[in-house]
Amino acid sequence: EPEVTQTPSHQVTQMGQEVILRCVPISNHLYFYWYRQILGQKVEFLVSFYNNEISEKSEIFDDQFSVERPDGSNFTLKIRSTKLEDSAMYFCASSDAGQGGTEAFFGQGTRLTVV
Amino acid sequence: RKEVEQDPGPFNVPEGATVAFNCTYSNSASQSFFWYRQDCRKEPKLLMSVYSSGNEDGRFTAQLNRASQYISLLIRDSKLSDSATYLCVVRVADSGNTPLVFGKGTRLSVIA
Numbered sequence: 001e002p003e004v005t006q007t008p009s010h011q012v013t014q015m016g017q018e019v020i021l022r023c024v025p026i027s028n029h030l031y032f033y034w035y036r037q038i039l040g041q042k043v044e045f046l047v048s049f050y051n052n053e054i055s056e057k058s059e060i061f062d063d064q065f066s067v068e069r070p071d072g073s074n075f076t077l078k079i080r081s082t083k084l085e086d087s088a089m090y091f092c093a094s095s096d097a098g099q100g101g102t103e104a105f106f107g108q109g110t111r112l113t114v115v
Numbered sequence: 116r117k118e119v120e121q122d123p124g125p126f127n128v129p130e131g132a133t134v135a136f137n138c139t140y141s142n143s144a145s146q147s148f149f150w151y152r153q154d155c156r157k158e159p160k161l162l163m164s165v166y167s168s169g170n171e172d173g174r175f176t177a178q179l180n181r182a183s184q185y186i187s188l189l190i191r192d193s194k195l196s197d198s199a200t201y202l203c204v205v206r207v208a209d210s211g212n213t214p215l216v217f218g219k220g221t222r223l224s225v226i227a
Contacts, residue, residue: 031212043159043202045214055212091158103149104215106158 002026004107006092012113013082021077021110023092032075033093033104034067036060043091049075082114118142119218121203127224132193136221138186138203145216147206148179150188152199153220159202162188193225 005024013019025032034046047057049067066078075094079086089111093104121138128134140148148165163170165177165186176189186203200220207213 033214035215042219043215043217045216048212048214050212056214058214089156103161103164105161108158111156 004092004094004105006090006107006110008110009108010111010113012115015084015114016081019079019082019112021079021090021092021112023075023077023107024073025075025092025094026096026105027073029094029096029105031055031095031104032067032069033095034077035091035093035106036088037091037109038088046077079112082112084114087112087114118216119203119205121201121218121221123219123221125222125224127226128193129226130193130195132225133189133191134193134223135190136188136201136203136223138188138218140184140186140203140205140216142205142207142216143184144207145184145205146208148177148186149204149206149215150175150177150186151202151204151217153202154199159204159217162201190223193223195225195227198223198225 007022032049035043037043045058046061048055064080068076089109091109092107095104119140150162151159152162153159163172163177165179167179169178174191178187200222202220203218204215206215
């Protein structure tokens, strides 16, 4: 069964450092997303990406965040200068426009710890 | 006002029991509705979409009441493997561009 894959599974970084989280969405999907979940909290939307550009973003997705699809398979989230409060589980997801783009399938997540 | 509200639980039920979860959403423009399950420290996994007419998938039945902005999930004959957090999820437009809005989840523990 096709799945969304994310690397690394766990990343520890020092405050102020840049991190790049990587994702390989399901191959025939056209919509890509990043969500995050702070421990004990709900899953929160960060950004959606379609046709090589951001289609929607939340208030959380400020200038410190950026996304890129550098090639035909990878989808990355960059945090330029990490803060302690960026510590969370980051989930990449993708969906298939052919199904109306409603259902999203999630990767296993990257646990980011900022120290 | 919270966008998607759920009773956090936990619901502790014996194997074989029937359990029901409820969810309310605040945005009347919501178009798509889902139940996801999330195991501890894992990703959300789609359990089922929720359709206006209600739908069933094996032991799981989902209902939607648009007038009351209310979604429910019924699990019959609970198994130990059903223990997880159940996330109520809505989307304002039926388009891949719009974000999924998650509830905080209802925790279920099925006990032998």
